[in-house]
Amino acid sequence: MPVNMKQLINLVAKEDWPFTQGHRLCPGCNAPMVAKWATMTAKALGYEPVVGAATGCLEVSTTIYPFTAWNVPYIHNAFENVAATISGAEAAYRSLKNRGKLKTDKPIKFIAFGGDGGTYDIGLQSLSGAVERGHDFLYILYDNEGYMNTGNQRSGSTPPGADATTEPVGKVKTGKVQFKKNIVEIIGAHENVYAATASTSDPFDFMAKVEKGLKHEGPAFIAVLAPCVRFWRIPESDGPKITKLAVETKYWPLYEIDRGVYKITRKPRNFKPIEEYIRSIGRFRKALQHPEYKEVIEEMQKYVDTRWERLLKFEEATKGMYLR
Amino acid sequence: MPTKLAITGAAAVAHAMRQINPDVVAAYPITPQTPIVEYFAQFVADGVVDTVMVPVESEHSAMSAVVGSAAAGARTMTATAANGLALMFEIVYIAASMRLPIVMPIVNRALSGPINIHGDHSDAYAVRDAGWIQLMSENSQEAYDLTIIATKLAEREEVLTPAMVNLDGFITSHGVEGVEILDDEVVKDFVGQWEPKYPLLDVDNPITHGPLDLFDYYFEHHRQQQEGLKNAYKALPEVFAEYEKISGRKYDFLDLYKMEDAEYVMVVMNSAASTAKYVVDELREKGIKAGLIKPWVFTPFPKKEFLEALDGRKAVVVLDRAMSFGKEAPLYSLVKSALYEAKERPMIGSYVYGLGGRDVTPAMLHIPFEEAMKGELDPNEERYLGLKE
Numbered sequence: 001m002p003v004n005m006k007q008l009i010n011l012v013a014k015e016d017w018p019f020t021q022g023h024r025l026c027p028g029c030n031a032p033m034v035a036k037w038a039t040m041t042a043k044a045l046g047y048e049p050v051v052g053a054a055t056g057c058l059e060v061s062t063t064i065y066p067f068t069a070w071n072v073p074y075i076h077n078a079f080e081n082v083a084a085t086i087s088g089a090e091a092a093y094r095s096l097k098n099r100g101k102l103k104t105d106k107p108i109k110f111i112a113f114g115g116d117g118g119t120y121d122i123g124l125q126s127l128s129g130a131v132e133r134g135h136d137f138l139y140i141l142y143d144n145e146g147y148m149n150t151g152n153q154r155s156g157s158t159p160p161g162a163d164a165t166t167e168p169v170g171k172v173k174t175g176k177v178q179f180k181k182n183i184v185e186i187i188g189a190h191e192n193v194y195a196a197t198a199s200t201s202d203p204f205d206f207m208a209k210v211e212k213g214l215k216h217e218g219p220a221f222i223a224v225l226a227p228c229v230r231f232w233r234i235p236e237s238d239g240p241k242i243t244k245l246a247v248e249t250k251y252w253p254l255y256e257i258d259r260g261v262y263k264i265t266r267k268p269r270n271f272k273p274i275e276e277y278i279r280s281i282g283r284f285r286k287a288l289q290h291p292e293y294k295e296v297i298e299e300m301q302k303y304v305d306t307r308w309e310r311l312l313k314f315e316e317a318t319k320g321m322y323l324r
Numbered sequence: 325m326p327t328k329l330a331i332t333g334a335a336a337v338a339h340a341m342r343q344i345n346p347d348v349v350a351a352y353p354i355t356p357q358t359p360i361v362e363y364f365a366q367f368v369a370d371g372v373v374d375t376v377m378v379p380v381e382s383e384h385s386a387m388s389a390v391v392g393s394a395a396a397g398a399r400t401m402t403a404t405a406a407n408g409l410a411l412m413f414e415i416v417y418i419a420a421s422m423r424l425p426i427v428m429p430i431v432n433r434a435l436s437g438p439i440n441i442h443g444d445h446s447d448a449y450a451v452r453d454a455g456w457i458q459l460m461s462e463n464s465q466e467a468y469d470l471t472i473i474a475t476k477l478a479e480r481e482e483v484l485t486p487a488m489v490n491l492d493g494f495i496t497s498h499g500v501e502g503v504e505i506l507d508d509e510v511v512k513d514f515v516g517q518w519e520p521k522y523p524l525l526d527v528d529n530p531i532t533h534g535p536l537d538l539f540d541y542y543f544e545h546h547r548q549q550q551e552g553l554k555n556a557y558k559a560l561p562e563v564f565a566e567y568e569k570i571s572g573r574k575y576d577f578l579d580l581y582k583m584e585d586a587e588y589v590m591v592v593m594n595s596a597a598s599t600a601k602y603v604v605d606e607l608r609e610k611g612i613k614a615g616l617i618k619p620w621v622f623t624p625f626p627k628k629e630f631l632e633a634l635d636g637r638k639a640v641v642v643l644d645r646a647m648s649f650g651k652e653a654p655l656y657s658l659v660k661s662a663l664y665e666a667k668e669r670p671m672i673g674s675y676v677y678g679l680g681g682r683d684v685t686p687a688m689l690h691i692p693f694e695e696a697m698k699g700e701l702d703p704n705e706e707r708y709l710g711l712k713e
Binding site for chain 2: 050059071072073074075077078088089095096098103128132133
């Protein structure tokens with residue numbers, strides 16, 4: 001086990017939780033799972049996490065003044081700039097440490113949380129800049145595939161046919177037609193970066209990647225598929241069940257790009273058709289009734305199959321070829 | 325011993341930054357601010373300072389990174405101009421609301437469109453309500469001095485408000501003049517160390533920075549910002565006096581030039597004041613009692629000082645290097661408002677000049693004085709100097 005489970009269990013027992021109960025996220029929301037697992041992994045590894053959050057569900061629901069659910073240092077600045085903000089804090093850490101002005105000698109690790117709106121769309125430049133500059137931080141994207149905090153508007157991460165208020169399914173349209181932006185490839189294409197996908201269905205895979213990301217000297221990025229039960233129109237208990245299906249249908253393959261080297265971290269023995277995943281989520285219901293959506297599903301199936309084949313080839317081709 | 329150097333305004337500001345030696349500088353280049361960043365980057369590259377420089381990919385990220393850095397507890401600076409300031413606009417407000425004493429030289433440049441890289445004050449005016457202290461400089465020496473003064477002022481516990489130091493694009497930033505640079509140690513002692521009470525990096529006492537304020541607290545926090553600016557107003561004379569002790573140069577809310585017995589007064593900001601002073605001298609030679617007021621402090625606006633300086637004068641002409649479309653020009657409107665309580669209200673007139681860096685000549689600046697002396701001022705008419713109509 002890469003993460004020391006004993007330490008994790010002790011932390012839970014001691015209630016020394018970096019991210020506590022009492023926040024106002026919806027029952028069944030997958031975002032707090034991501035936040036809790038990531039910060040507890042950092043603690044278990046002996047790091048002091050300093051957290052940044054982009055404007056979004058996780059931010060508005062955990063820090064309503066004068067309350068906070070964070071027992072570790074936390075900063076929120078705006079929607080599109082958590083990466084730039086945390087890069088400034090990380091620069092301050094280096095400077096103050098170098099100048100002997102830090103009050104603590106505990107090892108600090110910077111973790112930024114952003115939703116898909118703040119990452120794929122409006123915050124992409126800020127994130128790319130911070131990664132390019134090589135700041136030592138871990139960026140965790142909790143991907144719920146839309147602007148869920150403000151009521152389900154379309155993002156660059158929304159899949160085809162997922163009903164969104166700014167690109168709804170209608171009489172003549174099947175909703176959004178574009179596939180999700182491949183955010184991990186985008187970030188993985190930067191230099192000296194560790195980039196990975198993860199899923200709320202597989203906390204151990206996620207925590208192992210958090211550990212890798214934290215230990216990597218430089219920028220790290222993990223995209224976690226984390227459903228919004230409210231706007232995905234799924235039962236509160238079903239988030240991880242759905243993301244498990246996402247992995248099994250190749251919709252959301254679990255892999256990493258470590259300084260250019262591809263590795264698929266979970267290879268399901270048997271794959272299920274993408275349609276099974278789509279049919280399990282309520283937000284596709286309208287599109288599924290649309291006569292033209294059948295073709296979109298076929299295209300999606302082809303897309304995920306081809307992407308998987310490419311991934312296998314990339315894994316083979318990049319073996320041991322660390323760019324740095 | 326202070327050193328006299330023949331340098332540009334940009335270099336003067338970079339030297340002030342070198343001596344302040346901030347923990348972090350995050351900046352993005354934009355004409356005409358670029359040489360400040362270049363000079364400072366060279367200081368870092370040569371090991372003259374051990375500041376951590378963050379060469380961000382945009383001004384939005386520059387302001388975002390300095391917010392992160394200052395919240396972390398580091399003395400932090402950036403610099404920008406016009407469109408860069410406009411791009412960081414959202415975070416300029418947030419920096420002030422988070423009460424982070426960031427110091428930012430603004431090399432004043434016209435805000436597009438059409439795109440124009442030359443000096444005017446549309447950028448400074450655009451952020452006048454953002455909650456920052458705004459200091460104004462006539463020349464390189466003042467830009468240098470006010471950058472040091474701003475650092476000391478912004479970090480005061482009762483102030484904790486970010487500060488901008490404005491200098492005119494090209495005219496000041498790229499013009500070479502004699503600048504007296506204080507000894508490094510003198511500046512270091514003057515600015516001292518910033519000891520933030522609640523730094524983000526104090527992991528033993530975790531603090532949540534930038535929480536969500538709903539209708540139950542937002543108003544109160546804005547009220548506190550107003551208090552910060554009021555405290556800046558109170559602290560300014562003290563900081564100016566302390567600076568005079570180390571430099572011999574006297575600053576105040578207003579630079580009063582030949583104002584003792586002045587009947588006709590021109591109010592103008594930044595570099596055009598040098599030309600205006602020359603015009604005042606010419607008028608004085610002719611026996612005309614002309615005077616000039618140049619604010620060193622724009623925010624907090626020295627309303628009381630303007631009232632005291634202008635009450636009872638014959639006429640006041642206010643010059644603005646920017647327009648406020650559909651409204652009175654900003655400085656004019658503020659000066660006019662300050663005169664509401666005057667016992668003997670002077671005649672007043674509004675003149676817009678030098679937009680997009682248009683040259684300001686002595687002949688141009690004679691016009692408002694002449695119109696004032698002829699009794700031709702109209703408080704409701706905006707007039708334009710040097711405009712082709």
